[in-house]
Amino acid sequence: MKIIILGGVAAGAKAAAKARRMLPDAEINLYTDDTHISYSSCGLPYYIEGNFEDYRQLLVRSPEEFEEKNIHVHLRNKATKILPHYKQVLIEDFDNNRAFLTDYDKLIIATGARPFIPNIKNLDLKNIFTLRKIEDGINIKNQVLKSKNAVIIGGGYIGLELVEALVRQNLKVTLLEHGTHIMKRFDEDMSELILKQLTECANDRFEILTSEIVTEFSGDNNGVKSVKTLSGKDIPADLVIIASGVRPNSEIACESGIEVGETGAIKVNERMQTNFEDIYACGDCCEDRMIVTGKMSWIPLGSTANKEGRTAAINVSGGNDIFKGVLGSAVTRCLSLTMSMTGLTVREAENSGYNPVFVTVTKYDKVGFMPDANNITLKLVADKTTGLLLGCQAVGAGDADKRVNVVTSALLARMSARDFYNNDITYAPPYSPTIDPLLNAAQILASKTEEST
């Protein structure tokens, strides 16, 4: 049994390890164009921030550890063509300057995603970066230590995590978002709350500007000097990070006849199988079924990649495992602010044909007399007709993600607001108020739906 895995960050590395455990005698080869495998891409902002000094802490397992398990890891070996009918892959080996074909019985595509680069003049100036791979992190960190003024382009979660990282490294930071709102997966009212709360804690250390389209970088041989926007701003910068979202690395699939969905990512069934029986895909390169709506979506995330890699490996190894999908759960920190969500926003619920009702509450996360009590704002969404819970957004200095995670199980189980609001979540003053804000919101929400008692 010959298993080939393309890509090795989260899904690919997990799939390799799991396949080895299930099939001790299989031949497993992992090819990646990267120079590292099995690392925490999500940890890069915290490395830049200085939470730890050695980038090797980001590595989960080294290539040597894989080799010890008889998994052959080929770094800087990029797959450029899949030949499903011959069950072969074309590999380009950069270091040895050669190309070769290799056979598989089962193929797992885990090629991940890459940063999207907007069309901006003078992109090739020095000290302009994206953040995805270990090298990106190392290069940015080196530059951070020499820089004073940073511009971050993009107000999504990576952009905001980088605001925290660079502020903690004492840079003056300007974040430019081309849209009208940052953290656009949230409803607009919640995005506005995020911007307001971040602005309140900025203290001249950083600035977040929306509706600013970057048109041009200016600089010289020493690197970037400033960032120009369509509105006429010219912001000094000796470090620029482009965090304008990511795109799936699905071209190799597409070009080889493997179906790609409307999202641009590879289509898979619940077994993580593509339209070819022996070809599986997992991680950021493939689509995810959104459990709440049943529709395919693309929400690349390390935790999902691990789950999908495991399912793909089990099925490749002759087992039968199902990955039911995702809830769109996410959490991000920027300085003291936690932003977290699961399921559908009101906007997404409307777009999916629901008749959403919602409740927004702002309350302490602990009993008010506890010295570390902080506010959280919770927005809980349900379908008016059925009462079905659809999603939760939570923002604040308080313990927001705890509440969102109580909702994840409820979404998975398709509970209504009425089923949910007397949920016996744990209570003690250091952990929550007597009536938790989540249950308070659910109680009011239940009264807004047409579900009968």
Place this chain on the structure above:
Amino acid sequence: MKIIILGGVAAGAKAAAKARRMLPDAEINLYTDDTHISYSSCGLPYYIEGNFEDYRQLLVRSPEEFEEKNIHVHLRNKATKILPHYKQVLIEDFDNNRAFLTDYDKLIIATGARPFIPNIKNLDLKNIFTLRKIEDGINIKNQVLKSKNAVIIGGGYIGLELVEALVRQNLKVTLLEHGTHIMKRFDEDMSELILKQLTECANDRFEILTSEIVTEFSGDNNGVKSVKTLSGKDIPADLVIIASGVRPNSEIACESGIEVGETGAIKVNERMQTNFEDIYACGDCCEDRMIVTGKMSWIPLGSTANKEGRTAAINVSGGNDIFKGVLGSAVTRCLSLTMSMTGLTVREAENSGYNPVFVTVTKYDKVGFMPDANNITLKLVADKTTGLLLGCQAVGAGDADKRVNVVTSALLARMSARDFYNNDITYAPPYSPTIDPLLNAAQILASKTEEST
């Protein structure tokens, strides 16, 4: 419409406020033998600890605020007899030294619970306390400021919260537990882990001794001087707090023909109604249905009291509300240690006729490179035959209660370990590892059950 409410800490105060909102014209009288109403009894350890100086921060609403809503509050007025057939209550008014009968259309019993006092010699010495009411908190705090050596009797959650409080007030603390384990609702292995982790962080500030039965206090007119145990110990103490559990204040119900369950607490249906149509009960004085088993139990807790008070008030006011029950969820902090649980332990599962399997994992609560990553030990329990999740216990310096609360919704929805293990809980390095310890445990647990894929 005349509504009488007996008791006013959590359930009674909540019921009064909710009934007033539903019935603006009803006559509502609240009688309590206490000198305060509507306060956070659970907050008393944090007042003693010095988290805040003014005990009035414990008060949720003052009697005056109730009077403004035309709810008549009668402090130090103890109900000593209910006459269900005449729909009257006998009240003893301590301050005016009189007794009187008063009529009701609907009666809500919310008489709460009281500390259990073990049989120990010289209980009447000064500086020996229990902790339940505001006065108890004030008296203990006054004595704390004059004391050096404290003994706490009882290793349940109040005992451990008091260890934290007194250690933070720089007292030398000895906790004596008569049983073989502290935190006895946990399985024994988890109780042992709690004791081990607390002992490791004690640093000579406190000591916890199990299997120590207190037989006698010694002292003089100035108060207690030492605590003697059956094993022969004689521990110096100028402050003693007895935290040996609580008992329901159900005697008035019992003596008036209102049914009391095997737990000793008042029997109620899902509408919080007793065996008399017009008499309801809520809060610590009544039983709770344990949702996982369907059996009646008694788990007195402020958050449950609020929910039950609300349901009782809605039904008394002509509405129709159901309280389905509790999951036995709890959380306690002692210094850096969080102890949390929901549902059934292995022991409780066996006693309830299940065939439990379990998994215990010890992992970081965040990605390991985050500076505030801490261990948690999770024990997840399921029924072997059906795969149904039965309960979760979590202990550690890390974020234990977050994981327990994800399980509460799953128990409410009767999910199996297999349904649950790919749950899309939020992920980012400051909040959880890529593979959350809870999902890791659930995955292993699913493989131990006989539920088919």
